[in-house]
Amino acid sequence: MVSRVGLIVLMAGLVGVVMAAKPVPPQATIAPEVVADYVHAVIEADRAVYTRHVVDRLSAKGVLTASEHWDVQNTLLLPAQFLNESARLVAKKEQGIRYRLVSLWPIYERNGPATEFERAGLKAVLKEPGKTFTGFVESGQRRFFQAIYADVAVSQACVGCHNTHPSSPRRDFKEKDVMGGIVITIPLSR
Ligand code: HEC
Known part of the structure; x- marks a missing residue:
């Protein structure tokens, strides 16, 4: 004998299975700030892998270094x-x-x-690096979502190169800046 409560639980479970098996409705959308976070995660991961496993590794082994004029010097890209x-x-x-x-x-x-939006965003992430600066902007007829993420001097190499580059307007960067x-x-529509 299945008790009344047991039957309700069983039916609720079946409904759950049927609902879970339903395809995602076509109108399902992802918030632009989430899309930006996804894209940012991929960009950051690719950059970290290239820096660590290609640039740092090959230069530590004395095989090849990275330099700005990589195309004419036959080195690696920065x-x-x-x-x-x-x-x-x-x-x-x-x-x-x-x-x-x-x-x-x-x-x-x-x-x-x-743009002024980008300038405001850079100032904001300078003050609060952990907080992404976001907003909506227009260009011509189209609307876009923009997200600005802080780019931090994770190593002495960042600081050293930027502080000594002949075209750099700032020469007092420190690690973690x-x-x-x-x-x-x-884009918000296509
Ligand atoms: C060996 C030199 C070198 C190193 C190391 C280096 N950069 Fe740069 N960085 C450059 C050059 C050159 C550019 C300009 C690239 C271009 O636009 O062609 C640049 C561009 C940038 C920019 C865009 C603004 C600008 O200055 O033109 C940021 C932000 C930046 N780097 C941050 C970093 C960070 C963070 C690190 C460390 C993780 C780092 N850089 C390591 C040379 C370097």
Whole structure:
């Protein structure tokens, strides 16, 4: 004999199984801040793997170093250039998604904030590196979501190179300083 409570539990369990097996409804959407977090996680992981397992490893073994003019010097790309080159390929797909490394003290002017929103975001992540700065922006007829993540000097190498680069406008970076940010732009419609 199944008790009344037992029957209710059994039926609730069956309903649960049927509901769980249903396909995801087509209108299901992911919030843009979540998409930006996903994209950021991938960019950061690729950059870390390239830095640690390619650049650091090959230079420690004396095989090959990374340098800015890698194409003419036959060296490895700098991690910042690796990120930029990948971003260029992503932008070529014309899906509207873009990302770039920016700073209030950029080695190259092209890496400075492109808009007031980016400038405000860089200032905000400088104060609170753990908090992503987000907002909606418009360009032409299209609306985009933008997220700015702090880019921190995780090693002495970051500081050393930026403090001594001939084009760097700032020369007093210290380890753990926020050196800039990663701006991720996501289109809100296609
Ligand atoms: C060997 C030199 C070198 C090292 C090491 C280095 N960078 Fe850079 N970084 C550059 C150069 C050169 C650029 C400009 C790349 C370009 O736009 O072509 C750049 C660009 C950047 C930018 C964009 C703004 C700007 O200054 O143009 C940020 C932010 C940045 N780097 C942060 C970092 C961080 C954080 C690290 C350490 C994890 C780091 N960099 C390590 C040379 C270096």
